[in-house]
Structure formats: C-alpha cells, structure tokens
Amino acid sequence: MISSPDPNSVFSEDIIEQTLDPENWEDLKSLGHQMLDDMFDFLQNVRERPVWQPVPAEVKQKLKAPLPLAAEAAGDVYEEFKELILPYPTGNIHPRFWGWVMGTGSPYAMLADMLASGMNSHVAGYDQSAAYVEEQVIRWLAELLGFPATSSGVLASGGTVANLLGLAVARNVKAGFDVRAEGLQQPAVTRAELVVYCSTETHSWAQKAVELMGLGDKSLKRISVDALYKINLAELEETIRRDKAQGKNPICVIGNAGTVNTGAIDDLEGLARICRQEGLWFHVDGAIGALVKLTPSQAGLVSGLELADSLAFDLHKWLYMPYEAGCILVRDRTAHQSAFSITPSYLTALNRGIAAQPLEFAARGVDLSRSFKALKIWFSLKVHGIDLFGQLIEQNIRQAAYLKQLIEQEHLLELLAPVELSIVCFRFNPSSQESLDAQLLDRLNQEILLRLQESGKAVPSGTRIQGRFAIRVAITNHRSRKEDFELLCQLVVNYGQELLADSKFLEEGNG
Template sequence: MAGLDPADWTSLRALGHRMLDDMFDRAERAGEGPVWQPMPQAARSDVRNAQLPRQGAALPDVYDRFQSLVAPYPTGNTHPGFMGWVHGGGTMPGMLAEMLSAGLNMNCGGRDHAAVEVERTVIGWAAEMVGMPSNSSGVLVTGSSMANFIAVITASRKADPAFRSRGVGAASLVGYAAATAHGCVARAFDLAGFGTDALRIVPTDAQHRMRADVLAEMIDADRAAGLRPFMVVATAGTVDCGAVDDLQALGSVARDHGLWFHVDAAFAALARLSPTYGPLLDGIEKADSLAFDFHKWAQVPYDCGCILVRDAEAHAAAFAQSLDYLTRAERGLAGNAPWFCDFGPDLSRGFRALKVWMTLQHFGAGGMAEVVDRSCAVARHIEARVLAEPVFELLAPVTLNIVCFSVRDLDDTQVASLIEDLHESGIAAPSTTRIAGRLAIRAAIVNHRTTDRDADRMLDEVLRLAVLRRTVR
C-alpha cells in the first residue's frame, strides 16, 4: 500500500462495480418492498455499540456490514409511497455526480479551478429559473435553513454595516414573517443574535397567506415604537399546507417601507418553471434574496440548498474576509476572486454544484417542470378522493403538492396512532401537521416516482385503519 491507496486495484474495481450495480438495482426497484421499516434492536445495538476500530478491516467486509446494517433501513424517500416531509426522490445522474465529485475531492471555498466555474454557472441558472437578475450572487449550502440564515445576516448588515465589527448589541432590528413560516426563520433570527422576539409574526388569511395589510400596519407601529424594521420574509410553499404568500403585495409593502424583501421558497421555487403553477409565484423575481433547495423538487441528492442575493456587493460585504492565509492573487491557483467563501460562513465546501449541473443538463428545465406538474396532479387526485369520501375531511386548500386532511370522528390521539400504524405497514409514509389546531394527515407529493396508484394505496389503507378505529369506539 502506498499511503492509503489499495495494494490491489483490480479487486477494488470489482468491489466498486458491485457497489454501483447494487445502487442501480435498488433504484430500479424503488417501488418494491416497504416504504420504511424500523431498524431492529439488534442491528441498532450493533451500530451504536461498535468500538473504535484499532485495526483496519477488509473493504468487502465493511461493505457487507453496510448492506446488512444500513442499506435496509433508510428514510424511504426514494420510494414512491413516501409522502411525508418534503424530500426529493433522487436521480441516477445526481447519484453518479456525487461519486464523481468525491473522486475529484475539490474544496470549493474558492481558488481557480473548474468546480468554481460550474457553481457559478449553476447560480446563474438558478437566478434565471426564478427570474432574478443574471448578475445576482449566490452560493450552494446545506439547505434552506442555512440559506435563510445567510439572508438574515446579509439583510441586517445591509441595514447596519457596523454589525460586523461591533456586534448587534441592542440593535432593535425587527423582521416580519407569517405564522406559517418555517421554523428555521425564527432560528436564523436567534443565531444572528437578534433573538426570536425580533421576528414579528404576521397573521394569515383563509388561504394561509401572510396578510399584506396587517404587515404594513405592524411596520408602522414598530417604527412609531422606536424599533428598526429591516426585512420581510415571505414564503412560497409553506411547510404545512404548501400555501404561497402574495409575493407581489408583500414585495410592494417591503419596498414602500424601505425593507429587504426575502422569499423562502424551499421547495416551491421549482414551480416557477411550470407554465401552470409558475404564475402563483409572480413577484418572486423582485426578491432581494431567495432561499430554496435543489434536493427537493429538483430531485438532486442530499444535500444542496441555494441562496440568491440581488445585490452582490451587499452579499459580499456581509461575509468576505481579508486574511493573510487567504490572499487572492492575479494569477495561479489563488486567483479567480471572488470566492464562494465570500458569500457564506463556510470556507471548506464540497462540490455540490456538480450534481445540480449534471441533473439540469440531463433533464432540462422542461423535465423539472414536468415533475412539478405531475406532483401537483397527484395531489389533486388525493384532494378529489378526500372530498368524495365522507369519512375524510379536507383541512386546508390545496395550492400545489400538499394535501392536509383528517378522519371525521377521530381525535388527535387516534389520528396520530393511525399514522404510526400506516408507517409500520410499509405501504406509505405521510407526515402530520396542525391546521387550525387539529392534527392533520399531511401528504406531500415530491418524489418524481409517485403516481395516482401510490396515492390510492395510501388512501385505501388510511380508510381501512380509520374504519377499524371508528368501529371500536
């Protein structure tokens, strides 16, 4: 062995091909078997109680442990029956791109190499997808939680550049989001040092959208009280029922009051590519910043979030550093500024852009739009069945791909138990949320493999379990 390279490349190649074939087989049979199954206690204990290896093991033996202890017990989001949290189903181009990027092992914090150019291209494509300016800055991150955090930091430092040197102190900055906003927005205010109380919660209308009229009143009231409003956070595709805020109206309020307008479009940004659903996001192109995930509707393997910022100078001013050991040069490997570490907190960054670059090249924007349309069509199918079945009750309007419903005459405890039974059956895996205080069965159709047939299997089993519970009451 030279360093950590293998002594026998031929055997390694054979094992690698076996691994790849196993993953191809798994993807080809993604709809077979249970969506999810609990990890047996024996396997769980085997993983948890393993001691730090003092001597290395043969790679085929390590792979056998993976096959027996890890591979059978995934989240299940590659299965078409997965309808829970908003997880993409993944694709083969994305999987292969992950392998290629790992082989290249490039640090994409900066410097002059091809991966940086690929990521710049992907950021440009992302801006084009939603209609933001071609010179918008951006960076790929772990997910929308980090993207929203970067947006809060950028907006606050645009409001007061001295935060970088003096800290937030008693800044009295406040921002605004609807009650339906993702929890990561409040967490971003917390991590930024403003505290969660600095995020003002704006009430919603019957469509679960932030009320623009109340927002304007709250901004005026906070200013009159001596506070400093600095940003509005709208949501395109709420995490509970998929509602889309009126981005045109909220953007106008933000601009009229001189506030930064941010849109959290974690999954729904991709709907902008659909001629059918794209108009629901009108106004997104006027955002000062936008957060979304390629690992949701774009089906890129985890993880890959994106933050876009209209004002590249403000973005860089919030994060860029001048350090002796990171000096930029005119030529050579230390050239090609600005670097991606100038637009976020990470210096060490993987080659996330490759899987996006390969996925979009292979399927195209049209292919992504078809995924959106098919997902929403399945959601409409579920909605129609829920409305037609007297046992079911629709709890929220269906805007895009999420259907929230419940079972009449069952209390929250019974509904929660029903979902647990459904998960353990392996037939389907929806999640739950609360709508107007009631526990809802939440079917989120994100996986490109999910069809009406998968939806019917889920609904048939929910109906069967519901009838059993109503009978024993």
C-alpha cells in the same frame, strides 16, 4: 544543488510510508462495480420494498461496535453495510414516501455525486473547474427564477442555511450601522431594536436565524394569516408603522413561496410593494415552492418571486437532487459579499497560479470548506433538460389535486386545508358518529398515521391545522403514481374503520 539529508535522521529503517490507496486497484474496481450494480438494483426495485421499516434492536446494537483499531477487509465491510445499513433508510426514495418535504434523488445525480467525491474539490474558489461549474449553475438558477444576471448566489446545505444567509445580508444592509464591526452588544447610545416580519406559518428556520444572529426571538414579529394561510398584508403594514412610531428599526419581511404546513403562497407582489414603500429588505423563503417558476402552467403561482432582494430555495426537494443542495440568490452582489467577505493573509489572491482567483464562494457565506455540490445539479440539468423538471413539478401538483378529489369523494375523509401546491392535509372523520370528540378524533388520526408508517406501505407525516391533527402528504416525488394515492386513501379508511371497531382503543380514548 540541494543535498539530501540522512533519511535515518527522520525515518528508521523499519518505517514504511503509508497511503490510503489500495494495494490492488483491480480488486477495488471489482468491488466498486459490485457496489454500483447493487445501488442500481436498490433503486430499480424500490417499489418491491417497504417504504420504511424500523431498525431492529440487534442491528442498533451492532451499530454500537467499538472503535475499529485494526483494518478489516473492504469486502467484509461492504457486506456489513448491506446487512446493517442499506435495508433501513428514511425511505424517501420510495414512490409512497410523502413525509415532511423530502426529495427522492435520481440515478444520474447519484453518479455525479460519486464523480464529485472522486475529484474531492475544495470549492471555496480558486482557479479550478468546480468553481466555474458552480458559477454556471448559479447563473442558470438565477435565470430560471427571474433574477438579474448580475445577481450573486451560493449553494448551501439546504433551506435553513440558505435562508439564514439571506437574513444575515438583510441585517448587514439595513441595520443602520456597521453590524459586522460593532456587533449587537449594547452600545453607549442605545440603538433602535431591529425587527423582522413573517407570517405565523413561516418555517422554524426564521426563529433559529434571529436567535443565531443575536437579534433574539422577540425581534421576529409573526403576522396572522387569512383563511388561505397567506400573510395578512394590512396587519403587516400596520405593525411596521407602529414599530417605526415606537422607535424600532424594521429591516426585513420574509415572504413564503410555499409554507411548510399547507404549501400556501403569500402575496409576493404585495409584500414587495410594502417593502419598497417602507424601505425594508424583501426575503423570500422558497424552499418548498420557488421552483414552481419552472413550470409552463403554474409559474404564475409564485409571481413576485423575482422582486425579492434575496431568495432561498432547495434543490433536493423539487429538483429531485440527492441531499444536500440548497441555494441563496441575492439581487445585489456587493451587498451579498459585504455581509461575509474577509481576507486573511493566507487566503489572499495572487496574480498567477491556483490562487489567482479570489475565494468567491467563501465570501458569500460562512463555509470555507465546501464540497462540489454543483456537479450533480449541472449534470442533471444537462442530462434531463429543464423542461422535464418543469413537467415533473406539474405532475406532483396534479397528483395533489387528484388526492384532494379522492378525499372530497370519500365521506369518511375530510380535507383540512386548501391545496395550492403539492401539500395535502386531511384526516379520517366519520362525521356520522357524534360520539367522537375532538381529542379522540386527533388520537384516531395519529394512530392511523403511525399504522401507515409502521406498515411500510406509505409514509406521510403529521401536523396540526387550526388545532386539529392532520395527516400531511407533501408530494415532491418523481416516482409517485396516481394509484399510490388511491392506495393511501383506502389504507386510511381501512385503518380508521378498524380502530372504530376496536372497543379497547375507544375506551382508552375515553379514559
């Protein structure tokens, strides 16, 4: 029998062992119920609030408070949250938020996030429910997107990390040497330069990825696009062949299932053919458009998606999940794990117990500490059913087509790019006024955009299309209605006409 040591040798009589659990669970339940009611009200009444409002200077100052050394009452802290934090979000849950490409979240997924936080599972693997839920979610997503049941996948924070993981697998498979063991330091015998290809419209994650992986930005060959902003296949083929002739090692082509600027979809079947022909890895960035595959009427837009070696996409965009939820699927399970798997002694699987299951998810990416992201996806898919998500994506695409019609019917508005998915780029352009040069027209539309955002009535974002400043509307919002787009067009016209009548604004432009 083990004898107990003298507690006074470790604990003095005046030391009390502490915990973060509340002294009174009933008080916590009461506060928790109030928080839940308040958040439901916050979501239910979202249309009654501004889309966005700037954080006042006094609030910013209060949020610079010194480090809290002593405890504060939980109720007081919650009141501070309601005063200083809750009124000043990004605004992307609002029906008229269309900036960048942000999703809106949903009430049931919010609740699932709370459940996941309560469980606080560490989802690197292990024999636990959270790991099996993520495996199930990955299988569902692979099935939805046409990937084989034997493929691999892992949930990530978002498209940037998911795409990075896919490109890392491509590098590992196609480098032609053991890149994990030898790295990219200059060897005794110079190796061929590794090359990755994408269109000029590809998201900036690609540059970050090649830089992080040690390839350098010069290894990323950007291929021109056609009038529809799709990658030029002939130029791509010629560039690959020229690089091979120069002794370089082309390893991967990145295809876009929805570009960030305009939502253009590359010829994915054509890219798959080129990759097979030239022996390259085919990676698809589907952060914006991959989930069009869920729709009954629009799935053909992303035909060829299922031919990719790896596919990255976001679920916090067109599956309307709360942040964060991205995913990478890899056709070859062995190739996926070979890029990341490592098993130190303290992570070795045993034949029984919680560690009887290997750390599958830790072997599919760089994260060992992983939250239970899968629960909100699992919960939402079961509560709503996949058919409803397909209908909502179709709804957003119809709304984009409706906005396009509104723009084309208004002589003061000009469409600046084709509308293929749910991104619409346009501007205010009073073409009858020849005195407006290109620079002033850009400044006019930039000011319209800022007034839209600062009014709290609508939040699109801005970009440049062939050098021209555009108001960019990216619709991944299940709360938007057609009247919201009618209001947007009217606001743009109103602000534009106000600015044209403002001699001071026009003089500043000429200055």
